[in-house]
Amino acid sequence: MNVILLSLLGALIILDKYALGEFGISQPIMTGTIIGAIFGDVLFGIFLGAMVQLVFLGGLPIGRDIPPDGQAAGIITVGSYFLLRSGNSLGHSLFLAPLLGLAGGIIGGVLEVSARRFNEKLYVRFMDHEECLYICHTTGLATAFIRGLCLFLPLFVLSALLVVPDACPQITKDTLTIIGISIGLANSLYLFVKVKTMFYLFIGGICGLVLAVF
Amino acid sequence: MRLSLGRLLKIFWQSLFIQTSWSFPSMQSMGFLSDLIAGVGEGKREEIVRTQKGLFNTHPYMVSYIVGAAVRAYDEGRASPQEIKKFLAVAQTSFASAGDLLFWRTLRPALLLLAVIIGVHYGIAGPLIFLIVYNIFHLFHRVKGISDGYNLGWDVIYLLKTRRFKLVREVFEAAGAVLSGLLLSLVAVNIQYLLVIPLMSLFMIMLTRRYSAVLIIISVFLLVLIIGLV
Secondary structure (H helix, E strand, C coil), X not given: CCHHHHHHHHHXXXXXXXXXXXXXXXXXXXXXXXXXXXXXXXXXXXXXXXXXXXXXXXXXXXXXXXXXXXXXXXXXXXXXXXXXXXXXXXHHHHHHHHHHHHHHHHHHHHHHHHHHHHHHHHHHHHHHCHHHHHHHXXXXXXXXXXXXXXXXXXHHHHHHXXXXXXXXXXXXXXXXXXXXXXXXXHHHHHHHCCHHHHHHHHHHHHHHHHHHHC | CCCCHHHHHHHHHHHCCCCCCCECCCECHHHHHHHHHHHHCHHHHHHHHHHHCCCECCCCCCHHHXXXXXXXXXXXXXXXXXXXXHXXXXXXXXXHHHHHHHHHHHXXXXXXXXXXXXXXXXXXXXXXXXXXXXXXXHHHHHHHHHHHHHXXXXXXXXXXXXXXXXXXXXXXXXXXXXXXXXXHHHCCCCHHHHHHHHHHXXXXXXXXXXXXXXXXXXXXXXXXXXXXXX
């Protein structure tokens, strides 16, 4: 798929993060499904999205706190994987895509602060010209879209052009699963486990182990 | 006094853009004003902008309750702009904290865990279940919030003590705990999966000691890098 089209799609999806609706479409598990379907491998898209989702399960956008951009990390990881896969082995692609995604998540958080600083200028303009309310407000959509495009385009171009030598490190799907489950468990225990929910955790743990073994 | 379907839809539509122009000094101010004007009508636009501009921040799904109640106050015309501003100051904090607890801390992570577990085992069913169930709750609050806010007026704050918030949160907290345990179903019966124990402990320590989210993501980055190199 064309890198520019993928970047445009990513920038559109990322609007769901806060600029438009917040329906949950931008969550990594959803973007993994969408991008996976576009590239013809939904199941692997879901797997990658799920692993990124577990990493960013605890990122809570509360008040002025802006955590790393988990939604952008999901789009970058899955998009980069499929772009890398066209010229590289499975192991190399699995190694590089999460690295690009995690780096993209951190850069995305920084860019989000910049986008919101730009929105400050829109607010100042609105304060001076009250009749411009709708124009200043809806310009925020463009800010969010451009932020997404600035983040995705360079990383997707890099992924499309990158051909790594055989000596480059590789990881397996199992290794990625181990890392995903580790941080996912830590995040979910941190969020949900209290004295009154210990019993439910125990029941879930027993069922989970039974499912894993059989 | 009833809110017409047309006005309800206008408020609902504008509420989808509540955070579009989010900025540090004003947060959702422009989004809130646009939503309020959509409900009250262009006739009172200048008055609303003049008297209600300034910092506004609440949970994006909960803004419907606040706008509904504020539109009612403007329709009745009994409250002064200062009284409406006082109500907004109290309501935005209360609904922000309730919405953060209900959606960001409980409902969304629990449903995402469910989506991950079902998605990895059974494919597309996981993401679809998340999208449908999450948006049933999300859209319920967006739409019902407007009509409840309008019908109850300033008493809408007392809704925060009802089952709509408390029971749903308790149910999803329990579900989240079950799903945390069920996450173990993704583990394969393989010796290398024992690595989950020390890695999970490491991340747990970082989370409980409140390390910054950026530092935790950098740790995951380094972990992938080190494992790849080894």
